[in-house]
Amino acid sequence: MFTKKQIVQWLQAFASEIHENKDYLTELDAAIGDADHGINMDRGFQKVITQLPNIADKDIGSILKTVSMTLISSIGGASGPLYGSLFLRASITAAGKEKLTEIDIQKLLQEGLQGVLQRGKAKPGDKTMIDVLSPATVAFEEAVGSGKNMSEAMQQMVAIAEKAMKDTIPTLAKKGRASYLGDRSIGHQDPGATSCYLMLKSLSDSYSSTVNN
Amino acid sequence: MFTKKQIVQWLQAFASEIHENKDYLTELDAAIGDADHGINMDRGFQKVITQLPNIADKDIGSILKTVSMTLISSIGGASGPLYGSLFLRASITAAGKEKLTEIDIQKLLQEGLQGVLQRGKAKPGDKTMIDVLSPATVAFEEAVGSGKNMSEAMQQMVAIAEKAMKDTIPTLAKKGRASYLGDRSIGHQDPGATSCYLMLKSLSDSYSSTVNN
Amino acid sequence: MKKLLNKPEDFVRETLAGMAIAHSDLIKVNFEPNFIYRADAPKTGKVAIISGGGSGHEPMHGGFVGRGMLDAACPGEVFTSPTPDQMLAAAQAVNGGNGVLYIVKNYSGDIMNFEMATELAVAEGIQVQNILIDDDVAVKDSLYTQGRRGVGTTVLAEKICGAAAEAGYDLKQVADLCRRVNLNGRSMGMALTSCTVPAKGSPTFELGNQEIEMGIGIHGEPGRERMSLKSADEVAETLALTIIEDSSYSRTIREWDESTAEWVDKDLTNTPFAKGDKLLAFVNGMGGTPQSELYIIYRKLADICAKKGMEIVRNLVGSYITSLEMQGCSITLLKLDQEMVKLWDAPVLTPALRWGV
Amino acid sequence: MKKLLNKPEDFVRETLAGMAIAHSDLIKVNFEPNFIYRADAPKTGKVAIISGGGSGHEPMHGGFVGRGMLDAACPGEVFTSPTPDQMLAAAQAVNGGNGVLYIVKNYSGDIMNFEMATELAVAEGIQVQNILIDDDVAVKDSLYTQGRRGVGTTVLAEKICGAAAEAGYDLKQVADLCRRVNLNGRSMGMALTSCTVPAKGSPTFELGNQEIEMGIGIHGEPGRERMSLKSADEVAETLALTIIEDSSYSRTIREWDESTAEWVDKDLTNTPFAKGDKLLAFVNGMGGTPQSELYIIYRKLADICAKKGMEIVRNLVGSYITSLEMQGCSITLLKLDQEMVKLWDAPVLTPALRWGV
Numbered sequence A, B: 001m002f003t004k005k006q007i008v009q010w011l012q013a014f015a016s017e018i019h020e021n022k023d024y025l026t027e028l029d030a031a032i033g034d035a036d037h038g039i040n041m042d043r044g045f046q047k048v049i050t051q052l053p054n055i056a057d058k059d060i061g062s063i064l065k066t067v068s069m070t071l072i073s074s075i076g077g078a079s080g081p082l083y084g085s086l087f088l089r090a091s092i093t094a095a096g097k098e099k100l101t102e103i104d105i106q107k108l109l110q111e112g113l114q115g116v117l118q119r120g121k122a123k124p125g126d127k128t129m130i131d132v133l134s135p136a137t138v139a140f141e142e143a144v145g146s147g148k149n150m151s152e153a154m155q156q157m158v159a160i161a162e163k164a165m166k167d168t169i170p171t172l173a174k175k176g177r178a179s180y181l182g183d184r185s186i187g188h189q190d191p192g193a194t195s196c197y198l199m200l201k202s203l204s205d206s207y208s209s210t211v212n213n
Numbered sequence C, D: 001m002k003k004l005l006n007k008p009e010d011f012v013r014e015t016l017a018g019m020a021i022a023h024s025d026l027i028k029v030n031f032e033p034n035f036i037y038r039a040d041a042p043k044t045g046k047v048a049i050i051s052g053g054g055s056g057h058e059p060m061h062g063g064f065v066g067r068g069m070l071d072a073a074c075p076g077e078v079f080t081s082p083t084p085d086q087m088l089a090a091a092q093a094v095n096g097g098n099g100v101l102y103i104v105k106n107y108s109g110d111i112m113n114f115e116m117a118t119e120l121a122v123a124e125g126i127q128v129q130n131i132l133i134d135d136d137v138a139v140k141d142s143l144y145t146q147g148r149r150g151v152g153t154t155v156l157a158e159k160i161c162g163a164a165a166e167a168g169y170d171l172k173q174v175a176d177l178c179r180r181v182n183l184n185g186r187s188m189g190m191a192l193t194s195c196t197v198p199a200k201g202s203p204t205f206e207l208g209n210q211e212i213e214m215g216i217g218i219h220g221e222p223g224r225e226r227m228s229l230k231s232a233d234e235v236a237e238t239l240a241l242t243i244i245e246d247s248s249y250s251r252t253i254r255e256w257d258e259s260t261a262e263w264v265d266k267d268l269t270n271t272p273f274a275k276g277d278k279l280l281a282f283v284n285g286m287g288g289t290p291q292s293e294l295y296i297i298y299r300k301l302a303d304i305c306a307k308k309g310m311e312i313v314r315n316l317v318g319s320y321i322t323s324l325e326m327q328g329c330s331i332t333l334l335k336l337d338q339e340m341v342k343l344w345d346a347p348v349l350t351p352a353l354r355w356g357v
Ligand SMILES: Nc1ncnc2c1ncn2[C@@H]1O[C@H](COP(=O)(O)OP(=O)(O)O)[C@@H](O)[C@H]1O
Pocket: A029, A033, A034, A036, A037, A038, A040, A041, A076, A077, A078, A079, A080, A082, A116, A119, A120, A121, A122, A127, A128, A129, A130, A175, A176, A177, A190, A191, A192, A193, C079, C080, C081, C108, C109, C110
C-alpha cells in the first residue's frame, strides 16, 4: 500500500534524482539529441517541488494532476507533454484516493503508459522512454499477478527497467530527435528512457525506505 | 656604383625576402596590429615581380616609378601608400639614370624618407618604419661623407638599421594601428620597421653579391 | 562558455526584454506565459498566424512578428519547444475572430505541445489549423520514424502566409497555402562548429579542426555525417545537389480537422525539382557565420541552379534561422508559383525582415 | 581555419560576386579595381557618398550601397585599406556632377589612401570632400598619436548623410553634417573571441576561456585591456559608462579645403553627453554574435541610459560593422538633433539596411 505521504515523498525523491542526474541526462541527450533533457526535467520538477507543500493535503489524484499541469506548462520539448500525459492519465485513475494498492499502482502505470503512447505515438523499440515504461509496467503486472507484494513487485519492476534502459543503447532511434541521426543513434543510451528508469527507481526506493511508517 | 641590373636584382631580392618572411612579418603585426603586414607586402611585391621583366630595360627612375604605382594600387593599408611614396620620391631623383653613385643612393634614401614622412606624418620614435629608415639614411650619409665606398657605407647602414629595428621593441607606438594598444605596444618589434630593414639589407646584399659583375 | 549573458536561466527572458524595448513600435512581449505579439493585435477580420519553437534560433520566430508576417511567436527555453499554455495565451491575444494558423516545425516536442495547444484553443472556441513544416532533406527515411525536421522553409512559409493573411485569405486558404509552401520547399544545413546551450555551458558536440558536420538540424544536434573540412564550393554543392536531386518524398502528417473536430492523418508527397523551375534561394547563416561567407555560398548556389536549368527569381541571404553562435550555413530552395512570388514581394515590417513599407 | 571559403586570396572577390547576384536590383560590382555602386548611379544632381575600408566588416560598407545611403563602397583586402585607384574609379562612376563625399575611418592606412584618392579625384576635376570618423573612446589620448579609431558611428553617419544627399543637400552641407554626426557619436567594443584573417589562417590573438578583450577595434586587433570574463550586464556597463562619461575630446584632423585646394588641419572637439540628451543607441555584433545576445546587451544599455536621464529615441540592434567571425559587441551612442532624426527615419533601400521603401 502506498500512502499519500509516500507518494509525495516519491515525487520529492524523483525530483532529487533528476536534479542530481541533471548533467548526466543532459550529456546523454547531447550525444543523440540537443543536450537539454536533464535541464528540461529539472526545470519541471523543481517547479513541482515548490508546489508540493500547497497540495500535499489533497487526494492523490489531485496531487498527480497538479504535477501533470506543472510539467506541461514548464518543461516544453518532448518530455513536457510526455511526462505531462503520463501524470495526467495516472491522476485520473487515482482520483479521490488517499492510498494506492498494488492493483491501483498497476492501473496507474498502465494508464500512464497509455498516455505516453497516445501522445507520442512511439512503439516499443523506437528508443524512447516507452522502452523502459512498457516492460516495467508488464513486469509489475506480472509480479502482482503472481502474488508478489508491493515491495517485491517494485523490485522486479526496477530490475527490468534498468535492463530495459541499458537495452536502448544498441537500438536505432525511430522517434524523437535521435531519429534524425539515423545509424549514429546506435550505441547511446536514450535520455528519456533513463529519466523514466529514475522515476521508477525512486518510486520503489520511496516505498521501501518508508514502508514501516 | 649601382647598375640598373643591380637595382632590378635588388627588387627581386627584396621581393624574395618579403616572401620568405611573410609569416614572420604577419606575426609581428598580429601582436600589435591586424596581422596582415607580411600578406600586404607580399601581395604588392609579387605584383612587382610579374612586372619587372617588362620594365627592366627602362631607366632606373621609370623602374622605381612603376614599382611605386604597383605598390600603391595593390597593397592598400598603411604600407601601400608609405612604400608607394618612398618609391615615388626615390624614382624622381633617379629619373633618366642608368646607374647610381653613392651620392645618388644617398639622395634616393633621403627623398624616400621624406616621402614616407610627408605621407605618414610620423616622427622618429613613433615605432614605425621611420625608426629604421631615418637613422639608416643618416648612417649611409655619414659613411659616404667620411669617404667610405659603397660597400662599406651599405654595411654601416644595414648595421644601424638592424639595431634600429630591434630598438623599436621597447618603444610605445604613436602612429599606426599599434598606437591604439597604448602601453601594450611596448615589448614588440614594429612590423613596418622590420620590412624596412629587409629592404635595406637586400639592397646591401644585392650590391655585395653582384659587385664584381 | 563565452557568451554575452547573465544567468543562463535568464537568457530567454532577457532576450525578450531587450527585443520588447528595441522594437516597441512593432511588437509587444507578454511574460509568463512568454509570447511576442504584434503591437497592433488583434487585427479584426484577419487570420492570425502564430509560430513558435525553442529559443536560440533568433531572429526566428520573434523577429518575424509584425505587419505582413506573424501575429505572435511563442519562444520556449533554448532548443526546447514552448508549452501549450503559451500557445493558447498567444492565440487568445491575437485571434481577430477569423481563426488561428499554427505553423509548427516537425519535432516530437513541438508537435506534441502544439497538438495540446490546438485542443485547448478549440475548447476555447477558437478556430485553429495547424500545419507542419518538414523540409530537411538530410533526414532520409520517413517511414516509422519522426520524418524530416522543419528548418529553413519555415521562414519562407511564415513570410508568404503572413502576406496572405494580411491580404484577406481565410483560414483554410492560408493553411492550404502553408501546406503548399512546405511541399515545395527543401533544405539542408551543415556546421563548422558546435554551439553551447547556455544552461549546459559546454558545446553540444566536439568537432576537430579539420571536421565538419553535414546534415545538421537547428538545435546544435550532430548531423547526419561527420566529414573532413571542405571548401565553400564543395559545401554549396553537397547541400544544393542533395536538395535538388531529392526524389519525391512521402509522409503521413497529422492535421486538425475542423469539421470533425478530430486529428486526421494526411498522406502528403512533394514533387522533385525540375528544369525550368522558378526558385526562391535562401542561404542562411547558423548564427556565428559572417555575411561575407554566405555570399560566397550564394555565388556557387546560383551557379549550380543555373547549370540545372532552374531560375532563381528571389533570394534571401542572411542569418534568419540559427543555432545560437554556431558557424555554418543551410540552403533552402523553394519552388515558386506566381501567387507565392506576389506574396513574397508583399510589404513586411518586422524586427528582422522588412521591405515594401 | 574553419570558414566557408575557397582560396583565401579569392575571399573578397567571391564575396563581391555573391553580393552582386544576390542584390542585382540594388547594386552593381566593378572588379579590378573593386568597388560596389548603386545600380542606378550616377544620380545627376545628387552629391555622391563614397566610403570604403578593409573587407571583413560586412555588411559595412558594401551592404549600405543603395538608395538613401552610399553611392559606392570600396572594399580592400581583409582588414586592409583599399587603394586610391579604387576610390578614384568609384568617384568617376558615381559622381553626378555635384561632387563626392569620402567618408573615411581614422586609420593610418585609410587616411593615406583616401588622401591620395582625393588628390587624384581633384586632379580629374571632381569636387571632393573627405570627412574622418574617429569615435572610439577606447583610445584614450589623441595628442601625438593616431587618435581614435573610426568604428560604429561610421554606419550611422553613412545612413544620415546618405539621406541628406538624397534630400538634395549640397556637398558642403553633407560634409558639415557628417562632421557633426562624428562629433556627436562615440563607440566602444569588446571581444569574447578573436577572429582569423583568411590569408593568415590562424587567430590574430589567443584568448583564454575566461578572458575577454575590452576596447577592441574592428580589425581583430587586441583591445586596450584583457579582462576576466564578465556578465552581459557588466559588459554593457563598462562600454556604456566609458562612452557616456567620456569627457570632451579634442584632436586635429586633416580635411581637404576646396577653395585653397590644399589640406588643412582642423581642431575639432566633441562635447560630452549630458542629461536630457536624445540618443540613437546602436548595439552592434562583431560577426559571430547571435542576435539574442545583442538584445540582452541592449536591455541593459536602455536601463543605463534611462538612469542617466538620457532618452533613447532611435535604436539599431544587429551585426553591421563586424570583424569576420569574432564574437563580441560594440555600443555606439549618437546624440541626435531633430535634423538627424528626420534623416535617420528617411527611406533607405540597401542590402543590409532598409526601411520606409
Ligand atoms: N514520440 C515520443 N514518444 C515517446 N518518447 C519520446 C518521443 N519523442 C521523444 N521522446 C523521449 O523524449 C526524450 C527527449 O526529451 P527532451 O530532450 O526533454 O526533449 P527534446 O527532444 O524536445 O529536446 C527522448 O530521449 C525520448 O525518450
